[in-house]
Amino acid sequence: MDSPQAPGRRTFASDNWAGVHPEVLDAVARANDGGHAPSYGADRWTAEATRLLADHFGPDTAAYFVFNGTGANVVGLQSMLRPFETVVCAAGAHIDVDECGAPERFLGSKLLTVPTADGKLTPDLVAGAVTGIGDEHHVQARVISITQSTEVGTVYSVEEITALSDWAHAHGLLVHLDGARIANAAAALGVDVGAFGAAAGVDVVSFGGTKNGAFGAEAVLTFRDESTTSLRFIRKQSMQLSSKMRFVAAQFVALLTDDLWRRSAEHANAMALRLGVGAARIPGVTLAYPVQANGVFAVLPPPVTAALQSDYPFYVWDEATGVVRWMTAFDTTESDVDAFVARLAELMQALA
Ligand SMILES: Cc1ncc(COP(=O)(O)O)c(C=O)c1O
Numbered sequence: 001m002d003s004p005q006a007p008g009r010r011t012f013a014s015d016n017w018a019g020v021h022p023e024v025l026d027a028v029a030r031a032n033d034g035g036h037a038p039s040y041g042a043d044r045w046t047a048e049a050t051r052l053l054a055d056h057f058g059p060d061t062a063a064y065f066v067f068n069g070t071g072a073n074v075v076g077l078q079s080m081l082r083p084f085e086t087v088v089c090a091a092g093a094h095i096d097v098d099e100c101g102a103p104e105r106f107l108g109s110k111l112l113t114v115p116t117a118d119g120k121l122t123p124d125l126v127a128g129a130v131t132g133i134g135d136e137h138h139v140q141a142r143v144i145s146i147t148q149s150t151e152v153g154t155v156y157s158v159e160e161i162t163a164l165s166d167w168a169h170a171h172g173l174l175v176h177l178d179g180a181r182i183a184n185a186a187a188a189l190g191v192d193v194g195a196f197g198a199a200a201g202v203d204v205v206s207f208g209g210t211k212n213g214a215f216g217a218e219a220v221l222t223f224r225d226e227s228t229t230s231l232r233f234i235r236k237q238s239m240q241l242s243s244k245m246r247f248v249a250a251q252f253v254a255l256l257t258d259d260l261w262r263r264s265a266e267h268a269n270a271m272a273l274r275l276g277v278g279a280a281r282i283p284g285v286t287l288a289y290p291v292q293a294n295g296v297f298a299v300l301p302p303p304v305t306a307a308l309q310s311d312y313p314f315y316v317w318d319e320a321t322g323v324v325r326w327m328t329a330f331d332t333t334e335s336d337v338d339a340f341v342a343r344l345a346e347l348m349q350a351l352a
Pocket of ligand 1: 068069070071094095147150151178180181210
């Protein structure tokens with residue numbers, strides 16, 4: 001077995017273990033050909049990427065490019081909240097468990113976490129968490145943050161998001177969508193990425209580029225005037241304003257040209273489905289969640305997990321339940337999947 005660091009070796013650890021899509025790299029190289037260009041986003045690539053995003057999300061879209069997903073979430077949420085206001089999110093949301101407390105530190109706001117069966121919030125679940133409104137002793141719920149696709153690989157339908165937005169707006173709340181894998185969700189449902197923006201009542205989107213084949217390119221999108229007026233300043237103060245912005249923006253131009261975002265996401269999703277189907281056929285292996293995007297969550301006996309990890313690095317999602325996570329990317333191949341499933345079958349057989 002090659003080491004995971006061997007050239008060309010692909011794993012199922014995360015979609016951010018994948019390299020950069022060649023079309024993205026080409027676009028960056030082309031942006032470098034033109035000599036000097038204005039800095040801080042006053043360049044033509046930023047204008048073009050912003051125009052392309054507006055083609056998907058509507059003419060009232062304001063786009064702010066940033067370096068990473070945690071930054072996109074924190075910057076976007078800052079434009080929606082005051083410190084005594086709070087974010088309602090699913091327990092296990094990236095903003096809750098995987099951002100080292102950055103939202104709490106930089107927003108100064110509490111997160112209200114809600115347990116879910118499948119990573120998805122519903123109006124009923126949120127309603128149970130929104131209490132004490134108007135009471136100065138209680139934090140005031142202001143934003144519902146959802147993740148699309150979710151941290152457990154499930155996907156909200158457009159109708160589910162719209163129902164949450166309708167509920168939020170009727171109760172004086174706003175909606176933030178962490179779209180680190182927005183492309184995978186759109187490809188899974190066969191809709192445009194723009195279906196998860198203002199069209200579904202969402203106020204601010206963190207639009208992920210990195211897991212879709214870019215490197216260090218994410219965007220905060222808003223369709224809300226109050227966020228638009230403050231986001232330029234919040235981004236700079238949050239140290240997420242790139243001086244050589246053209247190289248971040250050029251990556252979005254590539255993703256949004258010839259539907260690269262969709263081609264890559266559809267492929268990653270198809271590989272996850274192949275992996276999920278293959279794994280579920282092995283006696284003793286069960287899936288913890290349905291495979292709806294590019295993540296597969298399986299329950300394995302711990303000795304099999306340990307043996308498989310020594311060939312293929314991947315993360316244990318929940319030690320208590322034995323759930324492991326496998327992610328696919330734009331460059332995962334059918335033979336990668338088949339070899340992985342074959343090795344898993346061998347290890348399960350050996351244990352039987
Ligand atoms: C759901 C979700 N949101 C946001 C992010 C972005 O994180 P990062 O700050 O590592 O780019 C990730 C990355 O793992 C993620 O899975």
